[in-house]
Amino acid sequence: MALERRRGPAKGSVVMVAASQPVSRFYESQGLRLHFVDWGNPAAPPLFLIHGGLDHCRSWDRLARVLQPHFHVMAPDLRGHGDSEWAKASSYSLADNVYDLSRLMRAAEVETATIVAHSMGGMVALAYAGTFPSKFSRLAVLDGAFLPSTASAPIHEQIAGWVTQLDKISNAEVRGFRDIGAAAARMQAHNRRLSADLALHLATHGSRPNPDGSYSWKYDPYQRVRAPYRLSPDDYAALWARITCPTLLLYGDESFLADPEKAGLLAHFAAAESKTIAGAGHWLHHDKPDEVVAALTEFLDLPGVAPFDSQ
Secondary structure: OOEEEEEOOOOOOEEEEEOOOOEEEEEEEOOEEEEEEEOOOOOOOEEEEEOOOOOOHHHHHHHHHHHOOOOEEEEEOOOOOOOOOOOHHHOOOHHHHHHHHHHHHHHOOOOOEEEEEEOHHHHHHHHHHHHOHHHEEEEEEEOOOOOOOOOOOOHHHHHHHHHHHHHHHHHOOOOOEOOHHHHHHHHHHHOOOOOHHHHHHHHHHHEEEOOOOOEEEOOOHHHHOOOOOOOOHHHHHHHHHOOOOOEEEEEEOOOOOOOOOOOOHHHHOOOEEEEEEOOOOOOHHHHOHHHHHHHHHHHOOOOOOOOHHHO
16 A cells, blocks of 8 residues: 655654555445455554444545554445445344444454444444454444433334334435535535535545436435334443443534433443543544544554644
8 A cells, every 4th residue: 555654743753644545345244245445554453443324434534544554444334334235124233233343354354453433333333342342452432322211112102113214214205416516515514514525525435326317325214214122221231341442432522412421331331431522523533533533542552643634
């Protein structure tokens, strides 16, 4: 992989940053053809970047370029996202995604890895780390740790609601955009912190052309369905208690999720710390990228790395 020299944050410091694009690779899980990108540097320790719901692996590109000189960086498209196949019969449970991640590590011939994960991807990574603690060396979760409400409707109401959601999506028209620029504008309307260039990058890799020349999001609309069979708060807490590796919970103080420290989540972990990123919402790696990379640099015990404004 070609590398280029860039000036680091410390005066006079220079670091090596990946300059080329990642290579697309595929693996199989439960009969699905799943996609991931490989940023190279196979002699370095492996690190996986796990995206959140309705997102895709290329959402990590800027962070991947910063981390690649220190790690063999790989980033999957979760099932039903990006360039991975959509699941049959809307099978998008947490356990299915955990299994897919285990298959990815086997396909990449990785025994133990560092994981950086966002949102839903963070919940997947936490569940995997709690099930197979020896597979993780370090785990950083970006705005993706929370305990669901203990209140639940009677099971017949949950199943009825699930059926209604499936019917609604089945009968809905596919949302189309006239071009990628319109898709990027939609992303900026949803998160006004996104620059025009970043929104265009995310929309380019997150949408696909339709026969009529319009564009639609790559993710499966059935990702939005909430299945009636879900883990309980006690289940999550039991998994988190089994995690043995150092764990960092990053939180954006303008996120819709609760501050993990104030919510008492750290008490469920053996070795976890929490850090708040001021002025960031749920997509904190896009909202405050330099602050996020600084937190990860400290957590991962890395030398100085290039700031995002050069990515």
